[in-house]
Amino acid sequence: MNQWVYLFSEGSKEQKDLLGGKGANLAEMTKLGLPVPRGFTVTTEACLYYLNQGNQLTDEMKMQVITAVKKLADQTGKTFNDAKNPLLVSVRSGSKFSMPGMMDTVLNLGLNDQTVEVLAKNSQNPRFAYDCYRRLLQMFGNVVMGMETADFEKKITALKKAHGLAYDNELTALHWQQIVNEYKELYRKKMNREFPQDPIEQLYLAIEAVFNSWNNSRAKTYRRLHDISDDLGTAVNIQEMVFGNFGETSGTGVVFSRNPSLGDRGLFGEYLINAQGEDVVAGIRTPKPIQVLAEELPEQFQQLKMICEQLEHHYQDMQDVEFTIEREKLFILQTRNGKRTSKAALAILLDLHKEQIINEKELIQRIEAKDLAAALHPNFEEQALQKRVAFLSGLAASPGAATGAAYFSAESATEAKARGERVILVREETSPEDIEGIAVSEAVITSRGGMTSHAAVVARGMGICSVVGCEHLNVLNESRATVNEEMIEEGAILSVDGTSGKIYFGEIPMEEVTHTVALDELQAIWDQYSTIQVRANAETPRDIATGLALGATGIGLARTEHMFFEKNRLLQFRRLILADNLAERLDVLKELKTVQKQDFKFIYQASLGKATTIRLLDPPLHEFLPKSSDECREVATELGKTFNEVERKTENLAEVNPMLGFRGLRLGVVYPEIYQMQAEAIVEAAYEVMEETGTVIQPEIMIPFTIDATEFAHVRQSIEAAIITSLASKKDSLNYQIGTMIEMPRACFVADEIAQYADFFSFGTNDLTQMTLGLSRDDSPRIISEYLDAKILKDDPFQVLDEAGVGALMKLAIERGRQVNPQLKIGICGEAAAHPKSIAFLKDLAIDYISCSPFRIPQAKMSLAQAKV
Ligand code: PEP
Ligand code: MG
Numbered sequence: 001m002n003q004w005v006y007l008f009s010e011g012s013k014e015q016k017d018l019l020g021g022k023g024a025n026l027a028e029m030t031k032l033g034l035p036v037p038r039g040f041t042v043t044t045e046a047c048l049y050y051l052n053q054g055n056q057l058t059d060e061m062k063m064q065v066i067t068a069v070k071k072l073a074d075q076t077g078k079t080f081n082d083a084k085n086p087l088l089v090s091v092r093s094g095s096k097f098s099m100p101g102m103m104d105t106v107l108n109l110g111l112n113d114q115t116v117e118v119l120a121k122n123s124q125n126p127r128f129a130y131d132c133y134r135r136l137l138q139m140f141g142n143v144v145m146g147m148e149t150a151d152f153e154k155k156i157t158a159l160k161k162a163h164g165l166a167y168d169n170e171l172t173a174l175h176w177q178q179i180v181n182e183y184k185e186l187y188r189k190k191m192n193r194e195f196p197q198d199p200i201e202q203l204y205l206a207i208e209a210v211f212n213s214w215n216n217s218r219a220k221t222y223r224r225l226h227d228i229s230d231d232l233g234t235a236v237n238i239q240e241m242v243f244g245n246f247g248e249t250s251g252t253g254v255v256f257s258r259n260p261s262l263g264d265r266g267l268f269g270e271y272l273i274n275a276q277g278e279d280v281v282a283g284i285r286t287p288k289p290i291q292v293l294a295e296e297l298p299e300q301f302q303q304l305k306m307i308c309e310q311l312e313h314h315y316q317d318m319q320d321v322e323f324t325i326e327r328e329k330l331f332i333l334q335t336r337n338g339k340r341t342s343k344a345a346l347a348i349l350l351d352l353h354k355e356q357i358i359n360e361k362e363l364i365q366r367i368e369a370k371d372l373a374a375a376l377h378p379n380f381e382e383q384a385l386q387k388r389v390a391f392l393s394g395l396a397a398s399p400g401a402a403t404g405a406a407y408f409s410a411e412s413a414t415e416a417k418a419r420g421e422r423v424i425l426v427r428e429e430t431s432p433e434d435i436e437g438i439a440v441s442e443a444v445i446t447s448r449g450g451m452t453s454h455a456a457v458v459a460r461g462m463g464i465c466s467v468v469g470c471e472h473l474n475v476l477n478e479s480r481a482t483v484n485e486e487m488i489e490e491g492a493i494l495s496v497d498g499t500s501g502k503i504y505f506g507e508i509p510m511e512e513v514t515h516t517v518a519l520d521e522l523q524a525i526w527d528q529y530s531t532i533q534v535r536a537n538a539e540t541p542r543d544i545a546t547g548l549a550l551g552a553t554g555i556g557l558a559r560t561e562h563m564f565f566e567k568n569r570l571l572q573f574r575r576l577i578l579a580d581n582l583a584e585r586l587d588v589l590k591e592l593k594t595v596q597k598q599d600f601k602f603i604y605q606a607s608l609g610k611a612t613t614i615r616l617l618d619p620p621l622h623e624f625l626p627k628s629s630d631e632c633r634e635v636a637t638e639l640g641k642t643f644n645e646v647e648r649k650t651e652n653l654a655e656v657n658p659m660l661g662f663r664g665l666r667l668g669v670v671y672p673e674i675y676q677m678q679a680e681a682i683v684e685a686a687y688e689v690m691e692e693t694g695t696v697i698q699p700e701i702m703i704p705f706t707i708d709a710t711e712f713a714h715v716r717q718s719i720e721a722a723i724i725t726s727l728a729s730k731k732d733s734l735n736y737q738i739g740t741m742i743e744m745p746r747a748c749f750v751a752d753e754i755a756q757y758a759d760f761f762s763f764g765t766n767d768l769t770q771m772t773l774g775l776s777r778d779d780s781p782r783i784i785s786e787y788l789d790a791k792i793l794k795d796d797p798f799q800v801l802d803e804a805g806v807g808a809l810m811k812l813a814i815e816r817g818r819q820v821n822p823q824l825k826i827g828i829c830g831e832a833a834a835h836p837k838s839i840a841f842l843k844d845l846a847i848d849y850i851s852c853s854p855f856r857i858p859q860a861k862m863s864l865a866q867a868k869v
Contacts, residue, residue: 004045090239095228143213145190384508426473577621616668700737
């Protein structure tokens, strides 16, 4: 016989697959002796079996449910339909991974025309009893029978209007009794039958509804977006009801054991007195901050605080806890690892480590790349922000900053995104149906709801900036809203600051680096675990500063051809390559040397004496040629040449296959004066900065595209001669190194020969991949994506290092190079180096550093540490 049902006292937190996250944690908390309302779980296996067997609960399942209900009756002293002490339960979904609000819940199940009277009598509060019953009718009607919630709500609105009342809490027992009758009538009319009075029948139908909800479209969308398998199924938790709406000493709320937005220590959350759970998450009434509970119900607040601490220690993570207080007695309804912003994720892990709740290895392993990346997300520029006045504000639910066009429905947001627009979703409140719209948005704004409302929780989980509960926002319909007198039309550009909760009209410029303390602390820890250093690929002073701020130990690749893309420089470069003779070339080079020297001085000033590798020009020359007759004409005018001259020269230099043509050190062989100019500028700039600042600078000059030792030695000798002349008159000596990129398969095979002349190697895996796989860097994305779809390739080799081919060549080159020169410094500066999967392979190679774009540095360091712990 299959066991389809487990009492809470039978399970544990390890059984998430079978009992779902919520069920496993309820069982665990029961085991810990915490005040959990008693109950049982119908397993995920039962769900899958049910869904595969034509959506029918089997007799065996029903039997086991009845047995569990009986045991629950023994534990609680309450039974279904009892005339004195009726059992009432909640029915909630709970899959292995938390899917907030995606599936369904029914509360107060077990109420019917008889038991509602008993509840009224026992509680001495008929108003409460009828309110509970109408909630059951409404939830059951909606969740189990698919009726519209709005149809139910309309009845309440009409009744309030008829009596001139504004709020639900002004309705009396008689009013709720009337609503109950109207609801039952509505049910009868829509469903063509009576609302089931038998609690067991209610229970079976509710269990089926939860099982079915696994396949509703919003649950499917959520799973797709979060990469959750469709094959897991959901468990159903049936739990004795406790009532937060029993009067002024009752309440319900949701707390996080730490602040989920920023990570600060201490309880963070909200509660409502005299309310049921759904009131808090639905965002219909505005809840109070949890700290107020310390004044309203101090004992319960203290107990809640202690339990949260105990749960944090037990689960070794920040907890998201739902609780209810029924007439002064605290119950814990749920705990789970809390969703948090990326910023909070890092801060919390660091604190948990400091508080010795987790050790250093766990700290390293538990940091997720997405949190690290998001912690580096742009914010608005401080100065620009100060000049602006927000026209609206609300609760800062999820930090970050975003600019985009306002859309008022998930659908129009999704369509706008498909048209290529950046979208801000503006809603009264969000519901799980909006999930697709939220996912495509840069930010989400709502007019209602608190920090634990759906919009807040979902946006935070997805790392999307969000401001909720903007009181002055009045969403009129699906194409416009007002804020006081201002109208916001669909498509209006808004800037949203999720950290301050402020919203502005128009665009605000973004700041790029947010360099946080947490990052510094993490870097210090990571650095202890890996001997491989991380440098930055950067050549502008700004990128160099970013790289160093993000932990680079130096600059691994400054590409000098990038210095010639700007319009004036481009013209000078064209003059150089279109020159008719050496004299003309030397003329241009003289001018270029002055600007290049200044470029290099900036680099040295920015790199603060850290190792700096400057690569000599590596342009596929073809890229710098005029592209059309019109451009030839323009260039001719600018350079004072004839059109025919320029066109002829351009035709001569044009290449069919420029990536395999006139590039890299071939330029240095054919026009030695160009590389000589650069080498002179590099050492002279270093010398001057050293003199001006006193910082020791040791330039690393890197030669690209080498295929042969003689070729390399030839170029080295040519530039070294120029360097010696250039430094001859200087009184101090300058230490410099000349090394090479290893980016051609042949260079790997002859690495031992090249190593005789080179001071260092740096693998250019972009070209090495291109040459090894015969896949063009520029033209192959389509082929690669087809290969990925067909599962011929596992990863894009330009993103994840190809171990079998490129990796094998690198191993060979390292081995051969070090045979000749055991001190040979070896780095990698291709794009793939920083990918976590590449690092898993690179970590075991005898290399000194990897070099990557500045924003990837923290993640590269983290991956190195994670690969080593
Ligand atoms: C490389 O080829 O990997 C490299 C770093 O050089 P580039 O991308 O400039 O060709
Ligand atoms: Mg290259």
